[in-house]
Amino acid sequence: MSVRLDINDIKKVYEQNEGARSWQSLIKKQKPGKPFTALNGLSVSVKAGSFTTIFGPNGSGKSTLFRLIAGLDEPTKGSIEIDGQSAATARIGFVFQNYRDSMLTWRTAIGNVRLALEARKVPPADHEKIAMNYLKKVGMGHVANKPFYSLSGGQAQLVSIARAFAYEPDILLMDEPFSALDFQTSLQMMQALLKLWEETGITTLFISHDIDEAVYLADQVMVLTKNPGKLQKMVDVKLPRPRSISMLTDPAFFKIRSRVLKEFEKGSK
Amino acid sequence: MNKLRALLRTRSFYAVAGPTAFVILWWVLSYWNNSAADPLVPKLFISTPDQVWNSFWEQVTTTDTGATSSLFEAVVDTLRRLVAGFAIAAVIGVPIGLAMGYFTRVYYSLEFFVDFLRSIPAAAIFPLFILIFGIGDPSIISVVTYACVLIIVVNTIYGVRSVKELRLMSAKIMRLGRLDMFRKIILPESLPYIFAGLRIAISYGMVIVIFSEMFIGTDSGLGRRIIDAQTVYRISDMYVSIVLTGLIGYLLNKLALLAERRIIHWEGK
Ligand SMILES: Nc1ncnc2c1ncn2[C@@H]1O[C@H](COP(=O)(O)OP(=O)(O)OP(=O)(O)O)[C@@H](O)[C@H]1O
Ligand SMILES: [Mg+2]
Numbered sequence: 001m002s003v004r005l006d007i008n009d010i011k012k013v014y015e016q017n018e019g020a021r022s023w024q025s026l027i028k029k030q031k032p033g034k035p036f037t038a039l040n041g042l043s044v045s046v047k048a049g050s051f052t053t054i055f056g057p058n059g060s061g062k063s064t065l066f067r068l069i070a071g072l073d074e075p076t077k078g079s080i081e082i083d084g085q086s087a088a089t090a091r092i093g094f095v096f097q098n099y100r101d102s103m104l105t106w107r108t109a110i111g112n113v114r115l116a117l118e119a120r121k122v123p124p125a126d127h128e129k130i131a132m133n134y135l136k137k138v139g140m141g142h143v144a145n146k147p148f149y150s151l152s153g154g155q156a157q158l159v160s161i162a163r164a165f166a167y168e169p170d171i172l173l174m175d176e177p178f179s180a181l182d183f184q185t186s187l188q189m190m191q192a193l194l195k196l197w198e199e200t201g202i203t204t205l206f207i208s209h210d211i212d213e214a215v216y217l218a219d220q221v222m223v224l225t226k227n228p229g230k231l232q233k234m235v236d237v238k239l240p241r242p243r244s245i246s247m248l249t250d251p252a253f254f255k256i257r258s259r260v261l262k263e264f265e266k267g268s269k
Numbered sequence: 270m271n272k273l274r275a276l277l278r279t280r281s282f283y284a285v286a287g288p289t290a291f292v293i294l295w296w297v298l299s300y301w302n303n304s305a306a307d308p309l310v311p312k313l314f315i316s317t318p319d320q321v322w323n324s325f326w327e328q329v330t331t332t333d334t335g336a337t338s339s340l341f342e343a344v345v346d347t348l349r350r351l352v353a354g355f356a357i358a359a360v361i362g363v364p365i366g367l368a369m370g371y372f373t374r375v376y377y378s379l380e381f382f383v384d385f386l387r388s389i390p391a392a393a394i395f396p397l398f399i400l401i402f403g404i405g406d407p408s409i410i411s412v413v414t415y416a417c418v419l420i421i422v423v424n425t426i427y428g429v430r431s432v433k434e435l436r437l438m439s440a441k442i443m444r445l446g447r448l449d450m451f452r453k454i455i456l457p458e459s460l461p462y463i464f465a466g467l468r469i470a471i472s473y474g475m476v477i478v479i480f481s482e483m484f485i486g487t488d489s490g491l492g493r494r495i496i497d498a499q500t501v502y503r504i505s506d507m508y509v510s511i512v513l514t515g516l517i518g519y520l521l522n523k524l525a526l527l528a529e530r531r532i533i534h535w536e537g538k
Contacts, residue, residue, distance in 0.1 A: 070442050071442075072438065072441070072442070091444075092442050093442075094439055094442045096435060096439065098435060101433040101434075101435040101436060102433075102435045102436055102438075102439045103436075103439075104436070104453070104454070104457070105535045106457045106458075106533075106534075106535045115440075115443070115445075115453065116443060118445075118449065118453070119440075119443035119444060119445045119449075120443075147534070147535060148535075149535050167443055
């Protein structure tokens with residue numbers, strides 16, 4: 001059921017003045033802004049059902065890569081394939097850092113999860129049960145009928161994770177989902193996320209700026225170079241699952257963490 | 270003592286105290302003016318609160334005051350014109366605003382007309398409406414509609430523009446249909462602006478009804494009564510209609526606010 005993701009020699013160039021042409025440009029030749037290369041020559045293959053974290057400096061094109069996978073934008077060169085097919089038909093789940101702006105403030109927690117069911121045309125009679133089920137899986141059953149705006153940051157983000165899973169995506173993309181949360185909360189979030197991921201086996205990509213988080217969650221850490229971004233190194237994380245917080249102090253964890261850090265420093269030079 | 274202090278901290282205390290103070294001030298100043306040997310303002314133009322109240326009571330209790338219709342009928346006439354004109358404006362204005370906010374092409378096609386019509390005051394267009402619709406309700410209602418519709422359109426456009434990019438993006442990733450996108454995201458998120466527009470429009474509509482009743486629009490309504498009372502120097506009668514107009518405007522605004530808070534319960538949270 002899980003899908004493999006292949007990113008083949010991707011290049012993404014942003015044309016700066018695109019779309020911003022004014023009438024003046026019709027009579028006066030305007031110098032177009034310099035095109036900006038966000039990604040250049042990124043190739044990587046992600047195993048079906050694996051958990052990959054993406055670790056790279058600011059501006060290395062991590063969010064750009066997600067936009068391309070989600071089909072919100074086209075690569076300038078190269079292709080993205082899911083199980084050997086064009087990614088355009090794949091179902092994508094997305095969790096943003098900014099849950100306040102990506103969720104429906106005017107609905108309840110469960111109402112937000114229901115949106116995913118409405119989107120994939122589940123018969124309405126089943127909505128309540130399925131949505132509640134996903135909320136319970138992230139431990140948010142007790143806030144189901146609270147208005148979304150009244151939830152704490154951690155609760156809100158868990159609800160948005162529940163929504164992403166309720167959409168039953170082929171690929172789950174998470175762009176720094178926990179970076180606005182405190183340490184304690186993000187630990188709880190990681191556990192909830194891993195539990196759900198282990199249950200569903202959805203191929204997951206997770207952008208992180210926290211090296212401990214990146215290593216702890218992953219089967220493999222995709223380290224990107226500074227701009228223009230490409231793959232610096234794929235670092236395998238051979239730690240047993242299920243993960244537990246005590247592993248954060250394990251020597252094996254530290255060894256992997258140091259390798260990731262070394263690659264990161266190499267890529268940022 | 271403590272109770273008094275607690276009372277001084279409630280909002281309703283000030284909501285009552287302000288208007289009460291105003292009436293007392295009016296009372297004192299009007300009595301002082303009207304009882305002076307050499308009044309600051311000619312006595313004829315100043316009514317004391319009790320004179321206004323007596324005049325009001327007289328107009329309510331006696332059926333024949335020489336006017337063509339009763340005070341109650343005048344209120345009903347004015348309200349009918351206002352509500353009809355406003356309702357038509359809302360029914361036309363909200364969809365146009367939504368379309369202009371959502372479709373760039375519609376926006377650029379209509380932008381000129383909206384800005385052009387906004388520059389023509391309702392007063393300037395009134396004579397034309399009288400020519401078209403004749404003297405009476407239809408011309409008054411249409412001038413109210415004209416005045417309200419542009420306010421509603423412009424505010425609705427702002428509402429659609431205020432929709433968060435990220436929310437649209439996450440709906441797009443879930444492949445929510447165009448109609449659902451509209452119903453479930455754009456419309457709810459525009460509502461605060463739409464309501465603000467409706468409230469401004471109804472206040473402005475009141476101005477326009479009263480104004481057009483005063484001139485050749487009709488022989489009934491509060492505006493008519495104000496002018497009729499003024500021309501025969503029945504100053505207290507005139508004040509009654511002025512105060513009533515203000516009270517109706519105030520109540521309409523309160524009503525709209527109440528509806529707004531019930532419908533847009535998430536606003537400002
Ligand atoms: N729409 C756009 N038009 C032009 N340039 C863009 C656009 N989007 C991103 N960029 C540029 O592309 C580069 C990569 O951006 P991206 O957001 O993918 O980086 P990132 O790795 O997610 O960074 P961060 O860690 O800060 O989130 C940046 O330098 C950014 O300024
Ligand atoms: Mg980013």
